Amino acid sequence: MLRIGFVGTGLIAWAHGLGLQAMIDAGVIEADVSVVLDRSARRAQGFAAAHGAEVAGDLNALVERCDAVWVCTPTVAHRGAVDAALAGRRAIFCEKPLATDLAGARSLVHAVAAVGVPAQSGLVLRSAPVFRALRALVASGTLGRPMAATVRDDQYFPIQGTYGSTWRADVTQAGGGCLLEHSIHDVDILRFCLGEVAGVSARTANFSGHAGIEDLASVSLSFDSGAEAHLTSVWHNILSRGSTRRMELFCQDGMVWLDDEFRGPLHIETSDGTETRPCPPPAWVEDLPLSRDEVGLAVRAYAEADRAFVDAVVTGGAPEPSLDDALVAHLLVDAAYRSAAAGGVPIAPG
Numbered sequence: 001m002l003r004i005g006f007v008g009t010g011l012i013a014w015a016h017g018l019g020l021q022a023m024i025d026a027g028v029i030e031a032d033v034s035v036v037l038d039r040s041a042r043r044a045q046g047f048a049a050a051h052g053a054e055v056a057g058d059l060n061a062l063v064e065r066c067d068a069v070w071v072c073t074p075t076v077a078h079r080g081a082v083d084a085a086l087a088g089r090r091a092i093f094c095e096k097p098l099a100t101d102l103a104g105a106r107s108l109v110h111a112v113a114a115v116g117v118p119a120q121s122g123l124v125l126r127s128a129p130v131f132r133a134l135r136a137l138v139a140s141g142t143l144g145r146p147m148a149a150t151v152r153d154d155q156y157f158p159i160q161g162t163y164g165s166t167w168r169a170d171v172t173q174a175g176g177g178c179l180l181e182h183s184i185h186d187v188d189i190l191r192f193c194l195g196e197v198a199g200v201s202a203r204t205a206n207f208s209g210h211a212g213i214e215d216l217a218s219v220s221l222s223f224d225s226g227a228e229a230h231l232t233s234v235w236h237n238i239l240s241r242g243s244t245r246r247m248e249l250f251c252q253d254g255m256v257w258l259d260d261e262f263r264g265p266l267h268i269e270t271s272d273g274t275e276t277r278p279c280p281p282p283a284w285v286e287d288l289p290l291s292r293d294e295v296g297l298a299v300r301a302y303a304e305a306d307r308a309f310v311d312a313v314v315t316g317g318a319p320e321p322s323l324d325d326a327l328v329a330h331l332l333v334d335a336a337y338r339s340a341a342a343g344g345v346p347i348a349p350g
Helices: 011-023 041-051 059-062 075-087 102-115 131-139 182-193 296-315 323-341
Strands: 004-006 031-037 070-073 091-094 119-121 146-156 197-206 216-223 228-236 244-251 254-258 266-270 275-278
Touching: 004 059, 004 075, 011 296, 031 041, 031 059, 041 275, 059 075, 059 216, 059 228, 070 075, 075 091, 075 102, 091 296, 102 182, 102 323, 119 296, 119 323, 131 182, 131 244, 131 254, 131 266, 146 182, 182 197, 182 216, 182 228, 182 323, 197 323, 216 254, 216 323
Parallel strands: 004 031, 004 070, 070 091, 091 119, 146 228
Antiparallel strands: 146 244, 197 216, 216 228, 244 254, 254 266, 266 275
């Protein structure tokens, strides 16, 4: 029975918690959400009540009562939670981004590696069936060599509405805006599907006026394979648009596009015609006691990521995506920020 502790009980913790509880109730994993901690006693008590968990008084008390720690705090607090878990030699699931800047991410990854506990990063798009299907399609070579990808990632500024994460308007807590806090997912999934990145150029802008928090990022990535990708990331005030992604990929012999990052489907066009390819989750995910509304459908991707981590901890496997994968995503975001600061000149990540 794996005892799970949550540090931070905001929206992202609920996404993980709902999926974990559904897997526990369905007998998919042998685990228990045992203990939680949050700077808001009200939030902690609500989350604990939903899972039959205890509320810890501090990080050390939480670590003593669990085997694995889910770090779901504002970004600036990740390192403190990770250090407490390392002191107790507990497994770590750390949400993205790892830190507010590249130096902090490097330091965190090195600290975890030095202790050697199992650790996984919260780059959950890799668990989305549609992106696994896209990666497999590219790798199969049936559409020829990848040439050009375009990604549009938008959501309303997440200090309001469902998100209500007011700390995301504070650069001292978040480190950056839409690029670091949200589109670190996008640069990671582009690398996941298209391979290593050789160069990055970018422009950023700030419309909302929150100092140091960009709400527009335009990023171009050049891949070792010769492929090119362009990412447009936007935080706006259209409250009817939550997290929404559209991706198009042109290969030499066909193109593919998607506009639902979790459910798919993939739309494929070649000289022979068009195809709509469903991308359902595994049967065990479909059978989980989760709602069929937008919340339940989104939680299913988190469930796959969380089960992969639980299974790795229990069996002694290597969790994926690793903190090293997250660090590469940080390198790409850092290169984009450096390029934007230099007027958009190409920068080699590293």
